[in-house]
Amino acid sequence: MTDSAFATDDFIRERIAAWLRDLGSVKRLAPKTLEAYGRDLGQFMNFLAGHMGGPVGLESLRQLRGADIRAFMAQRRTESLGSRSLARVLSALKSFFAFLEREGILASEALNVIRTPKVPRALPKALTIIEARQTISSTDEVEDRPWVAARDMAVIALCYGAGLRISEALALTRADLEAETLRVTGKGGRVRMVPLIAPVRQAIDTYLGLSPFKLWPEEPLFRGVRGGVLSPRLIQLRMQQLRSALGLPPSATPHALRHSFATHLLGRGGDLRSIQELLGHASLSTTQIYTAVDTERLLESYAKAHPRG
Template sequence: MDDPELLGQFLVALGDRERRSPHTIRAYRSTLRRFWDFLERGGPVCPDRLGALTPADFRRYLGERRAGGLSNRSAAREVSVIRAFFRWLRRTHGVTCTPGEHLSAPRVERRVPRPVAPDAAAALGTAADDADWTEKRDAAVLLLLYGAGLRISEALSLSAGDLSGDLVRVIGKGNKVRDVPVLPEIRHAIGAYTEACPLDLPADGPLFRGKNGGRLSPGLVRKRMREARAALGLPDSATPHALRHSFATHLLARGADLRTIQELLGHADLGSTQIYTEVDAAHLLDVYRNAHPRS
């Protein structure tokens, strides 16, 4: 089923303007189609109709979803998606309705990320000298996620020309550009991949390629992570995104300040970075409980 025109425009903007991942766009589409179907029960949906929505309309929608068993975490996500859609409507179509004033997201306890141990993270990014070029490629991607703290979508969006000396230029959410230092081990892993890769890697083309020459898909990286996780005996929590968490947690443990970590991760809000102080505190508590003679 085709998306309504307004939704289609918004979803395109998410990908083109804000560089959201395909997974995120699918989640936004699913939420907004449910909201759209709810509104269509009262008649055709257009900008004027959206601008005339009342607090009761938003509360009724969320009430129906909650009655269907929606969890606090899922409800908070739906509220966030609807708010983002109406911010876009205000900017592009002059719709002045502000659901943020009418929808209060339920409180959700933040999950503390579980970091991967440094030696395990380094092992994930190791490939034998005689490995196939795709194995060297996957090792380079995983090492980049850990060693530079990239989101998987950021790593796979890199062009060959984005690497320059000791830095990699990353385009993150909202097209925000940041330069991230690249350690010698990462440069070596990427160099091993590019040397072994049988495909052309022009400066303006994707750095990480699939076997057919297209941009490497996140699904293949996750598959490689599952295989490596099984081989190393790591828990299910050791995902590609956990490598980004590990990058931040290990920097904090070594004395890096939050502002520096914020810049390296590309967080717009320092509050998004402060969760890593909780991670480090949790680690210290584990060490204390396991080592202290009176614990």
């Protein structure tokens, strides 16, 4: 039940429940996202009830104007809601009204005149080259079992040396390994070929030589201690141990190694289009964020090194 339970009439309350069911079963939204969307819509209905002087019904929604939505967004802004949260609120409202239109209940133009708040894009936190190398080579310092240390080193090496997402690394099979390339299945089922550089290949071969399990070609390459598919949480915990042992910042995560891969390539003269292909980004604009990262690091170095910095 959303916060709108007492702010709407029975008909709208039933439509909200149907919308949330649709988001969960058809759209497959995560439970926390569903909870946030329901809360956002409930707050909007409470606002409208106060704004219009009574429970919100279908006629209330028909009379909705862009000014009403702007007033609600302005109120949320005064409650110190950031741009990212406001964008989510607007997304929830658009989703609900789109649902009503698909159901043939209501078509409203009010939301079409509302601009999505501009969300500042956070720059990925890359490790230095020395930090990345230390991370890969230090797993045996925090893990006593040689095969487990070799396994974790191989996964971490794939994140930094091949730019893989942790989910992509853990989904690899032996059949995906070739002499000098790696077949990676990324988001949306897109397949890309990534060069397998010698240190990464060596890390994988070391793990394969020590693994106590028979690894069939079509089965996941990386296994837990009981032989099941390796959980990404275990690699995240390993990175947490390495951060503590090496004195790395909290931003040093498996995904930060992927960011470091792209940032370091760009810093060494790699072209943006090639980096896009290596990362498996569908759009070049996604990859372009690394130009900002590299520029930021260059400016930091300049400020530290220049006599007048």
